[in-house]
Amino acid sequence: MKAITINRLLGAFLLCLAVSTTSLAAEPVTPKLTDKLRHLLQEEMRAVQEGMASIHSAIVMGQHESVVENAQQIHDSFILQQELTEQDREDLMSAVPKGFIKLDKEFHKLAASLAEASRDQDTKEQHKLFSKMTGNCIQCHSKYVSDRFPGVKTFKD
Ligand code: HEC
Structure with a gap:
């Protein structure tokens, strides 16, 4: 009798755990991507990563033109605007x-x-936008790439 109760409690606990985990991280998108899309996305991500590192240095040194160039490149790498077939x-x-x-x-x-x-050579605004962009990396990775990046913790918007 006691064992049954404990089992039930354990079952309920595990169910709660499962529900709360799914509400934190959506199902990872990575296993659903075709090979081509995965490669394109990984390539884009590496370019984005390099761009963000260059932007960080350029912001703190006031090299506005370098920020423009790298930010523009990130914008233009938009996967949905690339030459994807139908x-x-x-x-x-x-x-x-x-x-x-x-x-x-x-x-x-x-x-x-x-x-x-x-x-506009607006350093304060650059700092604000850079932080917002970093927030987006974290949000997407924690929500949709939790299989590859389990260490990224979710946070509320
Ligand atoms: C809208 C979702 C999304 C956003 C926003 C996003 N990423 Fe990613 N990122 C992904 C996905 C999906 C993968 C995993 C692709 C795979 O392995 O299939 C990934 C993987 C990566 C990787 C590993 C690439 C590799 O070589 O496999 C790096 C580095 C990365 N992201 C950096 C960033 C940075 C830096 C930002 C923000 C400036 C960012 N990402 C924003 C979705 C996103």
């Missing part, structure tokens, strides 16, 4: 939820705003 587009849409696309769009839009702030 089939790739369909594959992407069926692999990722709307929230993912929204985050990606938002991220590339922030890059355009950062380029703009750098044309």
Whole structure:
């Protein structure tokens, strides 16, 4: 009798745990990507990563032109604006939820705003936008790439 109760409690506990975990991290998109999309995305991500490192240095040294150049490049690398075939587009849409696309769009839009702030030589605004962009990396990785990046903790928007 006692064992049954404990089992039930344990079952309920595990169920709660499962529910709370899924509400934190959505199902990872990585296993659903086609090989081509995965390669494109990884390539884009590495370019973004390098761009962000260059931007960081350029902001703190006041090299506005370098910020413009790198931010513009990040904006232009937008995966959805690349030469994807109709089939790739369909594959992407069926692999990722709307929230993912929204985050990606938002991220590339922030890059355009950062380029703009750098044309105005506005260091304060550059700092603000750089932080927002970093927030987007964390948000997308924690929500949709939790299988590869389990160490990135989710946070509320
Ligand atoms: C909209 C979602 C999204 C955003 C925003 C995002 N990433 Fe990613 N990132 C991914 C996905 C998905 C992968 C994993 C791709 C795979 O392995 O299939 C990834 C992987 C990576 C990788 C590993 C690439 C490799 O070589 O495999 C790096 C580095 C990276 N992201 C950096 C960044 C940085 C820096 C930012 C922000 C400036 C960022 N990402 C923003 C979705 C995102």
